[in-house]
Amino acid sequence: MTAPLPASRDEAAALLLEVLGASCPTGAARLIGSMGVPGAADAWSDIDLRWTVGPEGAEDALRSLRPTLERVGTVESLRVDPEPRADLRLVFVRFQGWPLWWRVDLEVHGQGLGSVDVPDADPWSPGESACMGVVVTLKTLARQRPADAEEQLAHAAARVGTTVVAGPWTVRVGSLLDEVAARSPGTADLVARTRRLAREVLGA
Incomplete structure (x- = not known):
């Protein structure tokens, strides 16, 4: 069943934090950027997240990222920044039906994650x-x-x-x-x- 569209950007961000937290209980997800600072976001802010995952289950969390995000809504695009980083994967996500302003920039931090593939990612375009x-x-x-x-x-x-x-x-x-x-x-x-x-x- 397709998840309903969030009523607001704040609701969308809360849903993302919830599903990321549930998929890796030993990790921690939080808002960063303007939405991470009270009163700093405006109508054009996107959704920036930092997800830090511990050693246990870190690779599984990254490899199952698309199904995890599909619990929030239909993922229209999931792209992984091709620039190599030792302990970071930078992921750009767009959800079907969401305003273009609401692009999700997700930093996934964890030891050695820079070399872990996201198998369901879309090709870099x-x-x-x-x-x-x-x-x-x-x-x-x-x-x-x-x-x-x-x-x-x-x-x-x-x-x-x-x-x-x-x-x-x-x-x-x-x-x-x-x-x-x-x-x-x-x-x-x-x-x-x-x-x-x-x-x-x-x-x-």
């Missing part, structure tokens, strides 16, 4: 990574920080081997999403959703 970079850019623009957004959009473009065109933000964001759609056809739905989000933020 430069196109999806670029799309999520656009989402981060839109978040920064909504926060009225255009200088930071410039850097973020350039970084997103680099993920698909292109550069940002000149022009107003609507043109620059739209052009990059065109490139992502052309280079990564599998991201078509995500690109369309990101375009809708861009219209909400940029107004055109």
